[in-house]
Amino acid sequence: MAFTAKDVVALREKTGCGMMDCKKALTEADGDMEKAIDILREKGLAASVKKAGRIAAEGVAYAKVSDCGKVAVAIEVNAETDFVAKNEDFKKFVETCADTVIHTNPADVEALLATKAYGSEETVDALLKDKILTIGENMKVRRFARYEGAVVSYVHGGGRISVIVNFETSDEIAAKEEFQEYGKNVAMQIAAVNPTYLHESDVPADVVAKEKAILKEQIVNDGKPEAIAEKIVVGRLGKFFKEICLVDQVYVKDSNMTVQQYTDSVGKALGGEIKILSFVRFEKGEGLEKREDDFASEVASMVK
The missing domain is CATH 3.30.479.20 (Elongation factor Ts, dimerisation domain)
Structure with a gap:
């Protein structure tokens, strides 16, 4: 039975084993997925296969x-x-x-x-x-x-x-x-401060448009006329960029300057220029599902 690269990927997702190990197992199993899983277990990978399904969000x-x-x-x-x-x-x-x-x-x-x-x-x-x-x-x-x-x-x-x-x-x-x-x-x-972008020009147009819409809705809900709301949005958008763009952020060690101004001052003091690229x-664990431990249940299961 032949197998494809997608089968190798699928086996890796099921077992957590390396791509080459999965490819060899599928070759030995003549493309049979279940047999390939058994082969990986028989070759001493059972412990890592079993653990591969558990949540790893620390580290x-x-x-x-x-x-x-x-x-x-x-x-x-x-x-x-x-x-x-x-x-x-x-x-x-x-x-x-x-x-x-x-x-x-x-x-x-x-x-x-x-x-x-x-x-x-x-x-x-x-x-x-x-x-x-x-x-x-x-x-x-x-x-x-x-x-x-x-x-x-x-x-x-x-x-x-x-x-x-x-x-x-x-x-x-x-x-x-x-x-x-x-x-x-x-x-x-x-x-x-966790900036999202380096420069204002790096912020995607759809992100800017979404923020404009949210800001306008907030202002209109506050009772401001729509014509005035447009002007207020421009000002608030500037604040938005200063929060998410590194070079425009207030420098945390000196609130009298931005990160860009701090960069320029250091470059000048050192006799040249510095640019953040x-x-x-x-x-750690950003965006991952966290494991929830129930230590009482774990201890109880150990003494059964």
Whole structure:
């Protein structure tokens, strides 16, 4: 029985196993999905297959800059409980994943999992399965981002939020301690205020149109005439941009200036120019369903 790439993906979704493992199992099973699942279990993957269905929304958001200072990586690796984030083996695995992204620049998570882990003869996927078996929780490499150039990284709250920022400036300025301090301050701003966009021009037209409609409705509901409402919307829209666009935000360490003004002042003080090119902010478990623990029921089940 023949099978397709979609069958491989479907088997991965059902079992949580790696793509190559799924492909080999389907080949051995002659395309029979249920038989392929049995093969994966028979090959010692049963523990990770069983755990793959459990919710992994805890873990850590991590970031680092390479030893050369030219590459920054942010990565999120999830587990079932917050306790695992404190596990040394888990921490080492996350850093290995980050180092692998730094040195191999994989295209996406699937490519990262298939890549030989930095400093190891095993793939990242094989190391992940080993951690699932030894630590005893479902784990997933959820996402990562990678920048090259003048970069900084920042981790907040022991791995609750990770940030990387990419700048455009001269090598001379990038090498200065004052620039590193500035970069960390910008990263901390991103962690604290959570901007959605870099510039006002980056905000999609449909987002602007939706906000305009909401603001107008609010103003009309307050009893203002529609003609006046249009003018008020323009003013309030400016406030909206200042809240969601990084460069327009009030700088948290000095409310007398924006992030753009802070950036310009540092560039001038260092004898050149600095431009923020892009940023990534990962918050652990963001958008994921959280596991609800009932410890009373768990203890009761253990003593039956």
